[in-house]
Amino acid sequence: MKSTTVFRRLGERILCPKRVVNNDTAKHSIYSTNDSRTTPSEFNASPFPKFREDEMAMLTSNPATIPMLNTILKCPLDSKDWVQVSDKDDQVLKNVTSMYDSTKLPSVTRILQATQPPLNQIILARWKSKMTAKLGKEGFFHYMTQISGEGSSFHESVENFLNKIPVDIEDTGQWKSIHPVLKKVQGVHGTEFIATHSVLSYLGKIDCVALYKNKLCVFDWKLSSKKRDSLKKCFDDPYQVAAYAGAFNACHDTPNKISTAVIVKAYRDGSPADVHFLDEMVLEFYWEGWVRRLARYHVQVFNSQANDDSSNIHKWQD
Known part of the structure; x- marks a missing residue:
């Protein structure tokens, strides 16, 4: 052994x-x-x-991916703090960028879905199987469509409120749940906008950037029927806000970088929303986890392209 x-x-x-x-x-x-x-x-x-055990297995199966993972893991939460990028790292990042069409970078959501831990995949598969057995295939499809529409309406109402536009869901449980939290949000810098991390080749749609506890934060609004009163119960949400924070820092040339984030879990039954504030240390921890997931995704794309074109391998070995 x-x-x-x-x-x-x-x-x-x-x-x-x-x-x-x-x-x-x-x-x-x-x-x-x-x-x-x-x-x-x-x-x-x-x-x-x-490198973790699963990463080591991935690397030893294709040594050409070692420079990619090694370089991506070095990138800090604010890429502008990466002041001494070696020529080798710079070339690796350019090689990663070359794998994608500049107008079709992978999204944070897509990357997290493609790199889910095995346990999360099992939990999701069991839930889908249970719901399909209960509702039938067509019923489950309609259920998911309804949930998606409800989430879009919820986000639109939050955005309108923060931009001082009247909302039309004030009598709903979800609004009663989140409204007290929204009143504490100040200094809104932007809502529902795309942020692109050109260094690490990904993008994401940020719900909100604003002040909370006198700190500039990335906000993520989530609507739930189940209690999510700990980060452990939020699954990939902490990695998602870490990715958004990194993308915001990379594409905004301002002295106000983001080092904290807020995940707000609102409930359909009107229960008080749970607010998860990720301070500097916690957000850094999840940023490290995010770049690992991101690197794995880029490796998956590289391996897929290498199977179609062996010349891709050589540029990583030069």
């Missing part, structure tokens, strides 16, 4: 490769059967810094 050391950081399982010692023939191996201890400093000096 391969020997590994596992570090835990805010609940995240990270695979720490063993340091290879006194073995010229195995100097490129990521494991060692001799050394029983690996310090964090040695781990960070590894040619595979901070």
Whole structure:
């Protein structure tokens, strides 16, 4: 069995490769059967810094993707803080950009859907199966259409309120749930707009950027029938707002960068909304998780294109 050391950081399982010692023939191996201890400093000096077990499996199956993942994981929440981008990293980012049509960058929602953890995929599949059995295929389709329409109407009403336009859902439970929160939102910078991260090649539609607790935040409004009173119950929402914050920072040349975010869960039955405020430390944690998901998505696209055109591989190996 391969020997590994596992570090835990805010609940995240990270695979720490063993340091290879006194073995010229195995100097490129990521494991060692001799050394029983690996310090964090040695781990960070590894040619595979901070890669998790699933990422390591992905990389070893196609070594050409190593530069991509290695470079993307370096990007900070505000890409303008990345002041010393090496020529190699710069070329890698250009190669990533070249994989996409500039007018058809992948969205945050699409990336998160394509990189869901296996457990989340199982939960979603079971829910769809349960609802289909209950409503039938056509009934489930109509149910999803209704939910989508309700969500769009909800977002439109929130946007109108923040822009001081009268709303027409004041008597509904969802409005009773979220209205007290909206009254605390100040200094609105924008609502329902697209932000593009040209460095990391993705885009997203941001619900709102405004002041909350005297901090400039990305807001995300969510409508729910079930209680979501912890970030754990919000599934991918924290990664979503981290992605939006990074995109806003990348495409807005202002001194006011975003380092905090707010997820608001409003309830259809009128229960008080749950407000999840992600401070600087928490948002940084989810940003790290987001760039991992983003890198995996880019690798998936690269592998798909490489199967069609082997010349794509060579430009990553130059």
